[in-house]
Each structure stands twice: as C-alpha cells, then as structure tokens.
Amino acid sequence: MPEPTVLWTPPESAFEDSAMARFARAQGLDPHRYDELHAWSVTDRAGFWSALWDFAGVVGEKGDVIEQPPGATAHQEELASLRHGHMFGTRFFPHGRLNVTENLLRGAGGRLAVVAADETGVHTRLTLDQLRGRVAAVQAGLRARGVRRGSVVAGIMPNDVDNLAAMLATLSLGAAWAGCSPDFGPVGLRDRIGQVSPALVISAGSYTYNGRAFDVAAKAREVLDGLEARAELVVTGTPQWQEEFCDTGAELVLERHPFDTPGLIMFTSGTTGLPKAIVHGAGGVLLQHLKEHVLHGDVRPGDVHSWFTSTGWMMYGWVVSVLAAGAAVVLIDGNPAPRRPDGTPDRGHLWRLAEDAGITHFGTSPAYLSGLTGAGYRPAEHHDLGMLRSVLSAGAPLSPEQYDWLYAHVKADMIVASICGGTEIHGCFQLGSPIHPVRRGEITCLALGHAMAVLDERGAPVVGVKGELVCTEPFPSMPLTFLGEGGLRRYHDAYFADRPDIWTHGDLAEITPRRSVVVYGRSDTTLKPQGVRIGTAEIYRVVDRRPEIADAVVFGHQRATDEDVVLCVVPADGVDLSDELVSALRADIRAQASPRHVPAQVFAVPAVPVTHNGKKAEGAAKAAAAGLPVKNEASLANPQCLSAYRQLFAQETV
Known part of the structure; x- marks a missing residue:
C-alpha cells in the first residue's frame, strides 16, 4: 500500500529549538531519530520520567523515581496481589511531594493566564495574579468547611472562571475534584455524584446555551436530596458564594502532598452501565500532561490554548494543564456554533474567538469539523489566524478528508494533530509532534513513555495489520482505582482481564511501518x-x-x-x-x-x-x-x- 500524502513537514529549525528536540539532546539522543528516543523512554522508565520532571521544571520534591513490586506477579488471582503485579505494583515517585495548583499557578504574576468566553465572545481576561486571587478566595471557603487531603468536592458548573478556581482550590488542598457537566439531567448527576460521597458540592446557578438560561441549582438540590449521604451545596454567583464562601482577602496556601494523592475523579460515558468513577493521582496526571503539552504539543510560555469542552470531559483538565507550561487557557462556554436571530448556526464563532484571543493551539473534534465542512464554511476566508501553530482533535479519529480540509481552509503552515487516548489514562497513547511530518489520515506518533503495541488474535505484535491496541509497561497516569465496592478488582477486569499484566485499551488499531497509528474504532463496537x-x-x-x-x-x-x-x-x-x-x-x-x-x-x-x-x-x-x-x-x-x-x-x- 502506498504511503499517505505528507501534508506538513517540520522545518529544520524544529530539530533545534522545539522542546522535543532540546529534550532529546539533553539525553544525548539525536532528535532526528525519534524511534531511539521513544525506545529509551519505555525501557529506562525511571530515567525518562525523572528527566521529564527536571526538563518541565516540576515544582516539588522528586525523591526516588520508581518503586518496583517485590517479586510478586499479576498472575496471582487474589485481590491483594493486584497491587503487587508489574503494572499494578509499580509506583512512580513513591516519596515525591508536590502541589498541582502550585505548578499550574507558577510564573510571573502579570502574564495572561485565562481568557473566558461565551456565546457573545470574549468577556474576561485574567492575569496569573488575578487567577491566584480567585483560587485563594475559594480555597478559604473550602478550608473553613473542613475540606482537606482525602476529601472529595464535586462540581456542577459550566466552563467558566468559577469552575476553574474551584477545581484548582480543591486540588491545592490535596482533595479530589469530581467535575460534572451542568447539562446532565438529575439521574446522570446522581449516578456520578452518588458514587463519590462529596464533602461539598459546588454548583452554578444556571448556564446558558443558544441564548437560553437553564437552571442548575434546582437540579443540584434535587440530586443532593436523593443521596444517602447529605452534602452541603454552595451555589456560585449568589450572596452565599460571594459573601459567605469566598474570602477575597485570603492568601493562597500551597502545602505539598504525596505524588499519588487522589486528584481527579473522572467518569466514563456510562453508556453500557453505571459510569465508572476513575480515580487519578494528582502527580501522575500533571506529569503526563506536561509531557504532552511541552514535548508533543510544543506549547511554549506565552502561548494561548483552547479546547471546546464540557467540564465533565477529560479534555477540560487536559487543556487547563497548559497553565503549568506557562501558557494561557481559553475557557469556552455555550454552543460552539450559537444560533443567530434567524435560527441559523454561527459557524464562525470559535474562529472569531481564536482571532480575538490570539490562539496558538486550537482544540476541536471531528464532529465539529464535519459541521463546518457540510456548511461550506472556510475559516481562513473570514479570520486572521496568523498566530495559529497547531490544530488538535480528539473524541474520534480525523478522517483523511478532514486533514485535507484543515490544510486547505484553515492554514497550510501548521501542525494538525489527531490525538487519541482516553479518560482511563487522562492523556494520550498516540498524538502529534513538532519533529514529525503530518501524514494524511494518520496519527503522527506513539507517545513518549508508553510501550504500545498492536496484537493480533494470537497475541503476537504486528505492524501494518489491524489488532488490539495494548500497553505493556506501567506509566504514572494509570488510575489508582475505581471508586466503589471492589474498585481495584473492577479496574483490573476492565483493562487486564484479557491479557494478564498487559493494558488492553479497547481500540482496534494499526501501527504502520512508519510508527504512526490508525485507529479504526472501539473494539467493543467492532x-x-x-x-x-x-x-x-x-x-x-x-x-x-x-x-x-x-x-x-x-x-x-x-x-x-x-x-x-x-x-x-x-x-x-x-x-x-x-x-x-x-x-x-x-x-x-x-x-x-x-x-x-x-x-x-x-x-x-x-x-x-x-x-x-x-x-x-x-x-x-x-x-x-x-x-x-x-x-x-x-x-x-x-x-x-x-x-x-x-x-x-x-x-x-x-
């Protein structure tokens, strides 16, 4: 089969000044030989993750990098043994300590940190110091209500500054954040919040979609009334929030917590049963995201990164992490193509935001792009996208034609990165790179730090053939557990039942001879x-x-x-x-x-x-x-x- 068309080729300067290239050279490796860099990252795992910590400038105490399980195997069937197998038992930075919020809020106080927008356009810009003040005010309210390490705070809020401040304040205390989108109905919210036993629930009063306001607070009260364990409800934008909860004069306190302190609780889609409540360690997710933004995404200080996402999708936490790379995050609420007065969708809405905010990295999805192509909308004809360096897409694989459309009608000189991973790892197994060519219809490369393979029906690794996508070595952003009875066993059965001690991701995929990836869909819908x-x-x-x-x-x-x-x-x-x-x-x-x-x-x-x-x-x-x-x-x-x-x-x- 002929190789697909190369749509973008990295300039030679990328092999000198990109973060990926500088990281490779710091390890004594040639950035032109990515396969060697990748092989080192999955064989010397301690060396790779330690080097990443240093290169990304993680604030905290690193300690030992890896603690291996003492001689047990994952083939033992007793539940206790699950913690001692190769995949389950390996602990990263077992004595490390950090504060995720400290890492996200580091840097010069005057730099741009947040651009907030809704269906009317950009309405708020915050410096890092202003964001710190918002987080400190919410942190004071959480502390006053006894939220601490080990607590869970649930949020039912749109993608706005209040949600960001509440999440960062929760993480700053070593507590876990369970974010839910406000458009869930009461049953969907109860299925999620009911699993986490929150100490506190923070809800928006309402959210707006297509110019129409929807009540959230009443729905939140209904949900809490139906829970066995009652939790206090705090509603943003009310006198309770502004006068009783938030202390605008408070100082931000940033105590450091163990690396694997539970930080984010993410919920699977739940279309095959009750949503799984996946517990992610704060440090593992931070390190994973820094790798993906700084190395693979080439996100630089001063960049501006957007992603149209609900607060319940993993892409919310993912894009917010660009703050740790010195970039600003764009928070977008409402409809990505809001209805005009005549009822027609405004296809240019997100692209006007990109122009107004100076977005360098634009996050999207194949479904959104399909709407643009079907309507014949061509962003480059209407907007100045000179700042744009990358378009990233998640949620499903980009089609070859969508690659063509992006280069023809958005910008010819940029990186298009179809990224693929999941809620389960809070990151990507395969994604883009500033030192790889972009080939039509293919995901650019395997992610550093992930030992990926495609296995055929014999369980043998294959190249150029469809099979099951697996990961054979542990990594820091593996879940800690699933919440609920038998959580560790359910976690094991979800990803390791088919192949002991090998993570089976559930994707039907192909690794090409070029070490790029094509994903054909979920295995359970094959x-x-x-x-x-x-x-x-x-x-x-x-x-x-x-x-x-x-x-x-x-x-x-x-x-x-x-x-x-x-x-x-x-x-x-x-x-x-x-x-x-x-x-x-x-x-x-x-x-x-x-x-x-x-x-x-x-x-x-x-x-x-x-x-x-x-x-x-x-x-x-x-x-x-x-x-x-x-x-x-x-x-x-x-x-x-x-x-x-x-x-x-x-x-x-x-």
Whole structure:
C-alpha cells in the first residue's frame, strides 16, 4: 500500500529549538531519530520520567523515581496481589511531594493566564495574579468547611472562571475534584455524584446555551436530596458564594502532598452501565500532561490554548494543564456554533474567538469539523489566524478528508494533530509532534513513555495489520482505582482481564511501518460480518465525504448465523434518503473500503445518539435497535432519539 500524502513537514529549525528536540539532546539522543528516543523512554522508565520532571521544571520534591513490586506477579488471582503485579505494583515517585495548583499557578504574576468566553465572545481576561486571587478566595471557603487531603468536592458548573478556581482550590488542598457537566439531567448527576460521597458540592446557578438560561441549582438540590449521604451545596454567583464562601482577602496556601494523592475523579460515558468513577493521582496526571503539552504539543510560555469542552470531559483538565507550561487557557462556554436571530448556526464563532484571543493551539473534534465542512464554511476566508501553530482533535479519529480540509481552509503552515487516548489514562497513547511530518489520515506518533503495541488474535505484535491496541509497561497516569465496592478488582477486569499484566485499551488499531497509528474504532463496537473484524471508522470516513449526509452511526445487528452491518444516517437539510442515494453510498463504501464494509441495511434517522461530550454512542444505538435496554440513557445528550432505533427491527420480534 502506498504511503499517505505528507501534508506538513517540520522545518529544520524544529530539530533545534522545539522542546522535543532540546529534550532529546539533553539525553544525548539525536532528535532526528525519534524511534531511539521513544525506545529509551519505555525501557529506562525511571530515567525518562525523572528527566521529564527536571526538563518541565516540576515544582516539588522528586525523591526516588520508581518503586518496583517485590517479586510478586499479576498472575496471582487474589485481590491483594493486584497491587503487587508489574503494572499494578509499580509506583512512580513513591516519596515525591508536590502541589498541582502550585505548578499550574507558577510564573510571573502579570502574564495572561485565562481568557473566558461565551456565546457573545470574549468577556474576561485574567492575569496569573488575578487567577491566584480567585483560587485563594475559594480555597478559604473550602478550608473553613473542613475540606482537606482525602476529601472529595464535586462540581456542577459550566466552563467558566468559577469552575476553574474551584477545581484548582480543591486540588491545592490535596482533595479530589469530581467535575460534572451542568447539562446532565438529575439521574446522570446522581449516578456520578452518588458514587463519590462529596464533602461539598459546588454548583452554578444556571448556564446558558443558544441564548437560553437553564437552571442548575434546582437540579443540584434535587440530586443532593436523593443521596444517602447529605452534602452541603454552595451555589456560585449568589450572596452565599460571594459573601459567605469566598474570602477575597485570603492568601493562597500551597502545602505539598504525596505524588499519588487522589486528584481527579473522572467518569466514563456510562453508556453500557453505571459510569465508572476513575480515580487519578494528582502527580501522575500533571506529569503526563506536561509531557504532552511541552514535548508533543510544543506549547511554549506565552502561548494561548483552547479546547471546546464540557467540564465533565477529560479534555477540560487536559487543556487547563497548559497553565503549568506557562501558557494561557481559553475557557469556552455555550454552543460552539450559537444560533443567530434567524435560527441559523454561527459557524464562525470559535474562529472569531481564536482571532480575538490570539490562539496558538486550537482544540476541536471531528464532529465539529464535519459541521463546518457540510456548511461550506472556510475559516481562513473570514479570520486572521496568523498566530495559529497547531490544530488538535480528539473524541474520534480525523478522517483523511478532514486533514485535507484543515490544510486547505484553515492554514497550510501548521501542525494538525489527531490525538487519541482516553479518560482511563487522562492523556494520550498516540498524538502529534513538532519533529514529525503530518501524514494524511494518520496519527503522527506513539507517545513518549508508553510501550504500545498492536496484537493480533494470537497475541503476537504486528505492524501494518489491524489488532488490539495494548500497553505493556506501567506509566504514572494509570488510575489508582475505581471508586466503589471492589474498585481495584473492577479496574483490573476492565483493562487486564484479557491479557494478564498487559493494558488492553479497547481500540482496534494499526501501527504502520512508519510508527504512526490508525485507529479504526472501539473494539467493543467492532463489526464482524462473515467473521471478519472491521472498524466503524472505516465506514464513517467514506460516509462523511457525502454532503447529503449530516451525520451517521454504524453498528452490528445480529442475525441467526451472522452479523449485519447497519448504517443509520441523518440526511442533510432538504435531502431525502432515496434509493439512488443508498445505492451511491453502498457503491462508495464498496470501492473505498471493501465489499465486507457494505451495509446490509441503510436507514434514515432523525439524530445520532451522542454522549454529553459529543461522542457517538454506537452501543446505545445497537442495543435500542435490538430491542434491548440501554443501560444508562442518562449518559446521553439526546436519549429521545433512541425511539427511532427501537422501531428499526421491531417487526422481527413481533
């Protein structure tokens, strides 16, 4: 198979002045030979993570880097042994101490730290000193209510300055932060907050979407009333918050805590059951994010980084961490394409923010880009994006055509980085790099510090072949545990049940001979027509090229002896799903993917089920179509659309 087109090539200066290049040379390695740098990072793990700590200027006491388990193996089945296997038992910086908030708020007090925006545009800019003052005020309120190391604080807030200050204040005390998006319904919030037994819940009074205000405080009170363990509720923007809780004259206190102190509690999408409450160590996440921003993202002091994200998605904590790299973070609330008075979406909203804020790193998703391409919007024709050095995308793999569109209609001279990892690791297994070429349709490189492989059905590592994406060596941002009864066992079973002592990530992927990566979809939604495994992303890449299709979801429907591929599409405005269009779609998929990818059934649906983070919920569509219960509809942003899927094959069960 021919190599994909190279769309961007790093200038030779990148091998001299990028952080990645300087880090490689500091280890005595040639930045032109990334494979050697990567091999060193996964074989000398102590040396790599220690060098990263020093290079990134982490503030704290490092101590020993790695503490290995004493001779036990992960093949032992007793629960106690799970802590002593190679993956579970290895501890990073076991005697290290740091304060995450101290690291995020370091630097010159006058530098720009936060740009806050909503559907009206940029409305607030804060210096680092101003942000420190906001954090100190909230920290005083938390301390007065007994929040300390080991406590949990839950937040139900939009992506605004209050949420950022509350999270940083919580982390500063060694407590754990459990952030929830305010657009969750009461059931979804109860499923999450009910697992963490918070000492305190901080809620917004309301949030705004498409110019309409939605009550959050009443919903938060309803949620807390339904919990067994009562927690105090504090509502931002009220006299209680401004006069009783926040002490604007307080000084910020930054005690250092053990490296693996629980810091962030992240919730999985929950579309296959109760959301998993994943506990991440504060130090491990900080170090992971510094590696990704400073080395792979080439984020520099003075840069401005945005990501349109809810406060419940892992990308929120990820982008906020750019503060530790000396950059400013853009907090964006509301609709990324808010409705104009005439009801049409304003596709230029985020790009005006990029122009106004001088964004250097623009975070997005394939779903958002699909909306732009379908509408024919071309940002470069309307906005000055001269400051932009990188566009990053997460949530699903970028299609080859989206790479083309970004270089043609956003900026030709920039890095496009499709990044892929997950909530489980609070980071990326594969992502971009300032010293690699960008190839059409491929994730640029394997992340430093992660020993990644793709295994075939024999369990053998393969190159250029689809298989299971795995990680074979421990890393600092592995979860500490899942909350709840049997949490460590459930954590083990989620990632290590299939392959003892090897992290199985759940992605169907391919590592190319160039050591780039192609992700074909989640393993649990992999299609198996005629027993052949194919990824849903392979079909989306074809369907997304059709302007007649606004959105689509693919899943398998079990027959007596085989599995049918089912394609459900949302036609674009004014388009009918005619027989001619169905035939054209099938012909495209046959020619551009393979005959096995061709759907047996194609249906028109009003909407695709998505999580609150905008990810397609293929499992929910599949379960609804099969007449099975969708285990956690509360995790969906639009559960009402499932009624259409329940009717697709209803006659089969009559």
